Amino acid sequence: MSRPLLEARDLTKNYGTVEALRGASFTAYPGEVVSLIGDNGAGKSTLVKCLSGVEQPTSGTLTFDGEPLHLSSPNDARDRGIETVFQDLAVAPDLDPAANMFLGREILKPGVLGFFGVLDKKAMRRQASEHFTRFGATLQSIDVPIAALSGGQRQSVAVARSVAWASKLVFMDEPTAALGVVQRERVLDVIKRVRDEGIAVVLISHNMPEVLSVSDRVEVLRLGRRVARFKASDTSVEELVGAMTGALTQEDADQ
Amino acid sequence: MTTDEKTTMSSLPDERRTPLIRRLTGANTLWIGLVLLVLVAAFGAIRPDAVFQVTTLQFLLAETAVLLVLSVGMTFVIITSGIDLSVGSVLVFASVSSALAMNVVSGGDATNAGWGVIGFGLLVALVSGAVWGLLNGLLISRAKIPPLIVTLGSFGAAQGAALLLNNGSNVSGIPDRLNRTFGSGTYFGIPNIVIVAAVVTALGALLLSTTRFGRYTYAVGSNEEAARRVGISVRGHLTKVYLLAGTLAGLAGFMGNAFFRVAVVTGHETDNLNAIAAVVLGGTSIFGGTGSVVGTVFGVFIPAVLEKGLVIIGVREFWQPIAVAIVLVAAVWLDQTRRRARNQR
Incomplete structure (x- = not known):
């Protein structure tokens, strides 16, 4: 396979005396969808936080x-074309979808107005x-607060926003x-479409068939x-569950 | 959920903006504006001779000008889901220090001072307001102390500092020229102090509704974590918002000097509550994230019109706070029910 786009090696993360990560490694290649799975408390969310700059x-x-990477804030990650859709969505419910999509990246008017x-x-x-x-998030109106949308639409907005800015x-x-x-199907469609544009997607999910x-x-x-x-094509739900629960281990996975 | 899916599945027209009339009626601002209009019309119908008099309206406007400036700053603060209890005290502090400064540079009495001294006095008022605002902002955003506590502290501290400055007494010697022009002067019948307040309000409204600063103010109040994650400097923005509120309180102090010809150290203890009431009446959510300066303008005038109107039609003015209280609580209750209904989707 080609050179990894993102590679994490032996990450540890301690919260006080709690070890959330104990030498975790992770690899993502360009233009692939790689799923990160594990039981509750396996460290998935912590790993993603470390990889997206939210935590160090x-x-x-x-x-x-191929370059060493140090992320001291989510902005560092964003500057490199890494975006995140968080589990808790992290949208501003009182702003409309367009405002949310451009939040932190507003387009200003040209000239003197833009200066102000x-x-x-x-x-x-x-x-x-x-x-x-383009990404299949159909909204009745583009200027109502996000909070007035259904959960699914809110999710589509959050996904579409990250996808809009991710280049890697x-x-x-x-x-x-x-x-x-x-809407689940639609999000999965979006994931494939993003991958087809050459952007790597790291999916965290509990849904094995998905x-x-x-x-x-x-x-x-x-x-x-x-x-x-x-490789997703060579495995089964049973194998995945076996790995998650510890019934099955691969000797070289730690590397 | 099922009906919802159907609507999202069907193909929709490109023009997905809500029609103007729906947007207007959906906004709190329109309703609160109507309440104000109804009040004026009602009082006007009962005593047209007294209500629609130039002097009545002039007084009403001039008296509310100072509160309006405070409330514009408060609108920004409350939209970030914060609160600023210190505005009245900061006003007093700015007013006293500005008056003292003008006296000092004029050799003890600034009554006959010129524009240079007046400009210096304005600068002192703005800077002293800004310093308190900055202090509030830094304590809230950096030290993470709740705004209620920080500004409760500066509410007391600024008042105390103002009293210390002049041993607890009012400061006279406000330049005549300042009072003649900005305090009691008019332009086409509109008091100049009102024009200043109107310009500040218009700038505040533009800042909030059309600029990135305004957008971030809403974002921070709506979901601080979301704002942080998209890379907005939440700490920096909060500091700026409290700085703005403090600076406007400083300006309000200077306006008060011009209007009353004296820097008074008492009588502003409830300015903070009046400003908060005005902002909330105007449809700004006390939970942050929504609101408008235009609404605040209505919110400032509703209590003022009630007070004046009740006096004019001969009802004891003691009813005014009761009436305001009812409207205020009803406004928050409505906002809460609306949010709850919305968040259940």
């Missing part, structure tokens, strides 16, 4: 595109609308957890360590 690992190394920080709301609304359509890699922490059947249907590879985390790696 206690020890261990990160490599991105005046927003080009029209341009943002237009671009957001195009973007939502997107982390998605349980992006389908709160969704109905139709993991197998959308992923190219699967990495399994148990007790803060990587315990197994699979």
Whole structure:
């Protein structure tokens, strides 16, 4: 396989006396969907936080595109084209979808108005609308607060926002957890479409059939360590569950 | 959920903006504006001779100008889901220090001072307001002390400092020129102090609704964590918002000097509550994330019109706070029910 896009080696993360990560490794290749699975408390969320700059690992190394990587804030990750869809969505419920999509990246009016920080709301609304359509997040209206949307639509907005800005890699922490059947399919579609544009997607999910249907590879985390790696086409739900529970281990997965 | 899926599945027209009329009626601002209009119309119908008099309106506007400036700053603070209890005390502090400073540079009495001294006095008022605002902002954003406690502290401290500055007494010697022009002067019948307040309000409204600063103010109040994750400097923004509120309180202090010809150390103890009431009446959510300066303008005038109106039609003005209280509690209750209904989806 080609050179890894993102590689984490021997990450540890301690919260006081709690060891959330105990030498976890993780690899993502360009343009693939890789699922990160594990039982509750296996360290998935902590690992994603460390890889997206929200938290800093206690020890261990990160490599991105062959270069050593140090992320001191989510902005560092964003500057490198790494985006995250968080489990708790992290949208501003009182702002409309367009405002949320451009939050922190507002388009300003040209000239002197822009100098005073005046927003080009029209341009943002237009671009957001195009973007939502492209990624299948159909919204009745583009200018109502996010809070007035259904859970599924809110999720679509959060996903579409990250995808809009990611140029290399997107982390998605349980992006389908709160969704109905139709919208779940739509999010999975978006994931494939993102991958087809050459962007790597790291999917965190508890839903094994979903993991197998959308992923190219699967990495399994148990007790803060990587315990197994699979090609999605060569594995089964039983094998994945076995790895998650510790019934099955791969000797070389830790490397 | 099922009906919802159907609507999202069907193909929708490109033009997905809510029609203007729906957007207007959906906004709290419209309703609160109507309440104000109804009040004015009601009082006007009962005593048209007294209500629609130039002097009545001039007084009403001039008296509310200072509160309006405070409330514009408070609007920003409350939208970030914060609170600023210190505005009245900061106003007093700025007012006293500005008056003292003008006296000092004029050799003890600034009554006959010129524009240079007046400009210096304005600067002192703005800076002393800004310093208190900055202090509030830093304690809230850096030390993570709840805004209620920080500003309760500076509420007491600024008042105490103002009293210390002049041994607890009012400061006279406000330049005549300042009073003649900004305090009691008018422009086409509109008191100049009102024009200043209107300009500040308009700038505040533009800042909030059209700029990135305003957008971040909403974002921080709506979901601080989301704002942080998209890379907004939440700490920096909160500091700026409290700095703005403090600076406006400083300006309000200077306006008070111009209007009353004296820097008074008492009578502003409930300015903070009046400003909060105005902002909340105007449809800004006490939980942050939504609100508007236009709403605040209505919110400032509703209690003022009630007070004046009740006096004019001969009802004892003691009813005014009771009436305001009812409207205020009803406004928050409505906001809460609306949010709860919305969040259940």
